[in-house]
Amino acid sequence: MSELNNIALKILEKGKGILAADESTATMTKRLEGVNVTSTPENRLLFRETLFNSSSMTECIGGVILYDETIKQKSSKKNMIPELISKMGSYPGIKVDTGAKVLSGSPYEKITEGLDGLRERLKEYNHLGAKFTKWRGVFSISKNFPSKLSIHANAHALARYSALVQECNMVPIVEPEVLMDGEHSAKECYQKTSEVIKKCFEELILHKVDLKGIILKPNMILAGNKSKDKISNEEVAKLTLECLENSVPSEVPGIAFLSGGQSEIEATENLNLINKYNKTNFILSYSYGRALQQSALKFWSKNIQNVKGTQEIFNHRAKMNTLAAQGKWSNNLEI
Numbered sequence: 470m471s472e473l474n475n476i477a478l479k480i481l482e483k484g485k486g487i488l489a490a491d492e493s494t495a496t497m498t499k500r501l502e503g504v505n506v507t508s509t510p511e512n513r514l515l516f517r518e519t520l521f522n523s524s525s526m527t528e529c530i531g532g533v534i535l536y537d538e539t540i541k542q543k544s545s546k547k548n549m550i551p552e553l554i555s556k557m558g559s560y561p562g563i564k565v566d567t568g569a570k571v572l573s574g575s576p577y578e579k580i581t582e583g584l585d586g587l588r589e590r591l592k593e594y595n596h597l598g599a600k601f602t603k604w605r606g607v608f609s610i611s612k613n614f615p616s617k618l619s620i621h622a623n624a625h626a627l628a629r630y631s632a633l634v635q636e637c638n639m640v641p642i643v644e645p646e647v648l649m650d651g652e653h654s655a656k657e658c659y660q661k662t663s664e665v666i667k668k669c670f671e672e673l674i675l676h677k678v679d680l681k682g683i684i685l686k687p688n689m690i691l692a693g694n695k696s697k698d699k700i701s702n703e704e705v706a707k708l709t710l711e712c713l714e715n716s717v718p719s720e721v722p723g724i725a726f727l728s729g730g731q732s733e734i735e736a737t738e739n740l741n742l743i744n745k746y747n748k749t750n751f752i753l754s755y756s757y758g759r760a761l762q763q764s765a766l767k768f769w770s771k772n773i774q775n776v777k778g779t780q781e782i783f784n785h786r787a788k789m790n791t792l793a794a795q796g797k798w799s800n801n802l803e804i
């Protein structure tokens with residue numbers, strides 16, 4: 470087994486998933502201000518450190534995606550943050566793209582940037598303890614979107630990124646996110662997601678990326694949040710599985726879904742059903758940001774000193790998702 474394949478499997482073993490704590494400073498500021506907390510480097514660290522010290526880090530969270538600011542910060546006990554995460558039994562990872570900018574040639578769409586100087590930045594992150602990385606390409610659905618141009622350009626960037634990450638002995642998380650925003654049906658989400666993922670793998674193969682040493686981070690197949698088309702959780706699970714089975718090469722060891730604006734319970738329930746119906750060999754787990762942190766952040770914002778209380782809420786969500794990643798969750802386990 471290759472070293473990268475081993476890391477990917479370790480991150481997702483036994484129902485473990487990934488905590489996406491890699492919100493950029495701008496996004497984290499939005500989240501903190503949303504709960505009336507001032508966004509300072511100290512406060513951003515305080516909340517994140519509270520999560521990183523939780524017991525579920527050992528049992529449920531196989532990897533944590535950090536942002537550039539956090540990977541360079543020290544905990545209150547003066548440990549570097551990646552060191553703290555490793556000590557808790559989890560793998561530190563790092564978001565390495567520099568964000569989605571307007572795509573020239575299709576100005577209503579986005580292209581993710583960050584390839585310039587990436588090889589050097591990767592070395593630095595690896596030195597700081599990162600074992601895996603993340604890059605997110607983003608696609609929106611409407612009558613003419615995503616365009617061939619945006620699918621091609623973003624898939625190309627994801628492949629160039631992945632090749633550089635593996636060259637530096639880290640596992641790339643490949644995240645092509647087809648957004649939930651819009652009026653589209655689940656069928657349209659299925660078609661577009663399938664087209665996007667297929668193109669990504671075409672480019673990954675062209676760039677000689679070892680598919681056994683990546684983790685795919687896709688969206689689930691959902692109807693748009695303004696769609697009239699309402700589908701059941703069972704249908705979400707079945708469509709998601711069908712889409713992945715038809716577009717992801719079997720060498721890929723693991724798939725970790727993003728939550729993408731689903732509520733905490735919805736994200737857990739859908740993941741559980743996906744695993745119940747799963748007949749593929751893929752490990753199907755979670756790499757959630759909002760769906761792992763929302764309730765914990767809300768509680769913490771009103772009880773900043775209450776570390777235990779915040780951790781209990783986070784531990785519960787992590788545990789529920791780890792059960793869901795094994796198809797063992799049920800609604801009566803929720804508090």
Ligand code: 13P
Pocket residue numbers: 489605644727728729730756757758759760
């Ligand atoms: P959400 O689970 O909140 O969608 O975040 C996951 C992520 O990493 C988006 O890039």
